[in-house]
Amino acid sequence: MTGALALGSGLLLFLPLAGLNPFLLDLLTSGFFLASYVGSWDIVGGVAGQISLGHALFFGTATYSCALLTSLAGWPFAAAAGAALLLSTGVAAVVGTMSARLKGPFVAVLTLALGEIAHEIMLGQTFFSPRGTYSWGGEGGVPVTLPWEAPSPWAMYYGALLFLFLSTWGMTALARSKEGLIWTAISGSELTARASGVDVTRHKWLAFLVAGFFAGAAGVGFAAHVGRATTSDFSLELSFQAATFAAIGGRGTIVGPVLAALVLHALFQGAGIAPAARVILYALALLLVLRFFPAGVAGTLREKLRARKMVSGREGR
């Protein structure tokens, strides 16, 4: 597994040197941010077991904050990025507070509703430029004023790849920490966790907070790459994509969902398949994977690895 990861990382590092065209570089760059966003879903939806269907809310909050603060308020991008990160984490804290006392399908329904409310608000919202020259908003979204004119695709690619490595490392470390252990316990049985002294509400809230932070960071990166925040950043499709990719990759493994998002995004977007057809293909991929890997690809591999370690008497998570 580690060897495969090293191989994949090496491939991504040297791929641009093989003469990839700008379209593919751009596709992979946005794929890195999407993959990190899917990893952030896995913190709350996989490790902590709180099925959030409105995760795009945190991503969209970050992209729109970047856009509105730079284009409307005239903030420098770095300051807007910091504020966007704080805002997406704050929104996650509010959503976490509301859903931490709920269980299972109620969490899914609440997050779905909140995500859709934000999406609809942004669809109908118009923003005017400072001098009233332009009107922004609706489906077209809001531009992000960036400190650079035309960034090199290579620089963006390697910047995004570094971001993906760092965020995945951070999320994996968290999932393997004491806090991650408590999240996994809550995901397995809230009742037993409560009877073991776990303040379930507080830890579920914390999972939302952390997931919102990482989703926001991915959103900031995406906004910097694309140069625009659009309503699709809040869309139901983006929320569902996170849950689907995580199920395919293996919920609770972080690396599995990140890789699944990257591979499927590159395959289906790269092949130029229309969005409606992509949804069908995602569903098909999900069905096929769950048929042969019930816990997702990485999840099933991890279970087999654990079974082997169990026999040999070594610890491993």
Added chain:
Amino acid sequence: MSKLLLAERIDKSFGRTPVLRGVTLAVSKSEAVGLFGPNGAGKTMLANVLSGLIPPDRGRILFEGNDITRLPMDARFRAGLTRTFQIPCPYPGLSVLESVRVALLCAEPGGGGGGVPRDIEGEIESVLLRTGLFAQRFWPAAKLSQGCMRRLEFARAISCRPKLVLLDELFSGLSVKDEAELAELLRSLRRDDGISFLLISHNPPLLAEMCDRVVAIEAGRVTWEGRSADLPGYLAVATGHVHGGQDR
């Protein structure tokens, strides 16, 4: 003996159906109390109320003199009042060792749970050795046998060095060997660590053997309370009453 736990006039109803009616129960330090009654008598409901899983409608619960009536279950665990479940719900994604580690991580350091030592790994090892789960420490908790699962429940409940453990049908469905080993462990924990137990069971000989006192409840009411040695006498009278009633 001073009272460790005192539940006074506990009432609990679901709609118009009363489940507990004015139940008063006390457990002293280092005491083992048995809770006996037929199916549906309200034993598990009383354990749920005492452990903080379900709030009572009326009445109050004191633990070490502090009112814990509205304290949630996790806070009671940290205060040193822990429990096992009749039907264990192990964490599917965690091993035996990790399951115990969760409980130890959440116990307050130096808090009411008797003070958790800093060497968590050493303490986990000690708990697993004591409960006979050390060999299975890397097994997925959900794949344990019934007997081992009950041992794990017990290990989780005693991991924070509690003052009182509520044991809901801990011995039901166990092999003779498992039952004997767990009974011996219970005795040693009482003797060496001064832990109190409230043992819920259908099994009068077991309660007579393990407990100092037994409280019998029926239809949500305490019907008898006395020394465990007197339990067979109570049962003979109670059964006689039933038979007498049937004869009439």
